[in-house]
Amino acid sequence: MPRFFSNKRLILLLVGVIVLVALISFSLKDRQNATLPEQIVKDVVGFGQSLFSKPAHYITGTLDKIDGILNTYEENKHLKARLKEYAATQAELADVRADNKTLREIVDKKDSLRDYEPIQATVISRNPDQWEEKIVIDKGSVAGVKLNRAVITASGLIGKVVLVTPFKSTVELLSTENSNFRVAAVIPGDEAIFGLIEGYDQARGELIMKRIDSNFHIKEGQKVESSGLGGIFPKGLLIGEVTEVSTDDFGLTKLAYIRPAADFSMLDHVMVANRSSGVTSGTDGEVDEEEEGEDGS
Numbered sequence: 502m503p504r505f506f507s508n509k510r511l512i513l514l515l516v517g518v519i520v521l522v523a524l525i526s527f528s529l530k531d532r533q534n535a536t537l538p539e540q541i542v543k544d545v546v547g548f549g550q551s552l553f554s555k556p557a558h559y560i561t562g563t564l565d566k567i568d569g570i571l572n573t574y575e576e577n578k579h580l581k582a583r584l585k586e587y588a589a590t591q592a593e594l595a596d597v598r599a600d601n602k603t604l605r606e607i608v609d610k611k612d613s614l615r616d617y618e619p620i621q622a623t624v625i626s627r628n629p630d631q632w633e634e635k636i637v638i639d640k641g642s643v644a645g646v647k648l649n650r651a652v653i654t655a656s657g658l659i660g661k662v663v664l665v666t667p668f669k670s671t672v673e674l675l676s677t678e679n680s681n682f683r684v685a686a687v688i689p690g691d692e693a694i695f696g697l698i699e700g701y702d703q704a705r706g707e708l709i710m711k712r713i714d715s716n717f718h719i720k721e722g723q724k725v726e727s728s729g730l731g732g733i734f735p736k737g738l739l740i741g742e743v744t745e746v747s748t749d750d751f752g753l754t755k756l757a758y759i760r761p762a763a764d765f766s767m768l769d770h771v772m773v774a775n776r777s778s779g780v781t782s783g784t785d786g787e788v789d790e791e792e793e794g795e796d797g798s
Contacts, residue, residue, distance in 0.1 A: 617735040617774040620645055624768045625669070627666045634674040636660075636768060641668045649733050651774040657739035657762030658684070660726060662773060670773070675708055675740070676701045685731035686710055686740055687756075688723050693727060698740065698759070705784050708741060708759040715755050719746045725759050 574786040602718065622638040640663050650662045652672045661682075664671035673682060684698040684707050696713040710725060723743045729736025749756050 523610065569582040586702060594681060599620065615729065615736045616760055617651070617776045618645075622646075622670075622771050622773055624771060627768075628671075634675065634677045634765065635663070636672050637769075638670050638672060638771060638773070639668070640773065641666045643667050643671050645775060646670045646773050647775060650776065651727070651734040651738060653738055653772050653774055654768065654770070657741065658734065659735060659763045659765060659768065659771065661716070664780045672771070674765050675761065683727045683731075684734060684740070686725050687728035688719060688725055688743070690723070692717070693728075694719060695730075696757070698725075702758065705758060706760075709746060710743075710757040710759050711749065711754065713755040715748070717755070719743055719755065719757055721745065725757075733776070735774055738774070 518578045550744045599770045622640040624636050626637040629637040660672045660674040686698050688694040694717045700709040726738045727734040727738040739762045741761040743757045743759040744760050
C-alpha cells in the first residue's frame with residue numbers, strides 16, 4: 502500500500518479518470534443552463550468557428566460566383582449559337598412562305614389542303630359503348646360545326662364529327678372498332694409513304710395503318726399525319742408515330758402499328774377543324790363522293 506501511494510503518476514491518472522467520468526455524467530444530465538466553464542468553452546469555440554468559417558464561406562461563395570460566371574458565359578455562347586440558327590431558320594421559313602405565296606399566285610390557287618377554321622368545343626359526355634367510341638361536344642351547327650369534320654386536340658387528331666344538331670355534335674374517335682372509319686394518312690419524308698388508318702388494336706392500344714406499298718421502307722419512330730387527300734381531314738394533322746411494321750395477311754402490302762399522339766381516354770377540350778377547301782357539302786350532312794370515299798360509308 503505505501504508503494505502504491507508513492508506512485509504519483511498512477512494516482513494522478515486515477516484522479517483524472519474519476520474527474521473525466523464525473524464531467525461526462527454531469528454533462529449528460531438534462532440541464533437547461535450551462536455552467537460557467539461550459540459557457541466560456543462554448544463562447545471561445547464559437548468565436549473560433551466564426552473566425553474561420555466566415556473567410557471560408559466568403560472564399561467558397563467567391564468560387565461559386567466565378568463558376569457561375571463561367572457557366573453563364575458558356576450558356577450564353579450556346580444560346581447565341583442557337584439564336585443564330587433560329588434566325589437562319591426564320592429567314593428560311595420567310596423565304597419558303599414567300600415562294601409559296603408566289604407559286605399560289607402563279608397557279609391562281611388560294612386554298613391549301615392544310616387550311617381549316619378551328620372551332621373550340623368542350624366534351625360533355627362519352628358513349629359507354631366500346632365498339633363505337635364516341636364523345637359528345639357542346640358545339641353544333643349554330644356554331645358552324647358540319648358533318649364529317651375532323652376533330653383534334655393540341656396533341657393530334659382524335660376523330661371526326663358523325664352527327665350534328667343545332668347545339669351539340671357527336672364525334673367518333675379513331676379508337677373505334679368501326680371498320681368503315683378510315684383516314685387517309687401519310688408518313689412524310691424524302692419520299693412520302695401513303696396508306697389508310699383502318700382499325701384499332703385494343704390490346705396494343707394502337708392504330709393500324711394499312712395498304713402501304715411494300716416497296717417502301719418504314720422505320721420505327723416515324724411520324725404519321727393526315728394526307729389531306731380524302732377530302733375530310735386537313736393535311737398535316739398529327740396522328741401518331743410508327744411502333745412496328747409488318748405485312749398484311751396476303752403479303753402484298755405492309756401495315757404499321759401507330760401509337761396515337763392524342764390520349765383518347767383523357768378528352769376535355771377539343772377543336773373541330775372546319776376544312777376550308779377540298780370539300781363541298783350539301784344541306785344537313787350531305788357530303789360529296791370524295792368524302793364518302795374516305796370514310797367508307
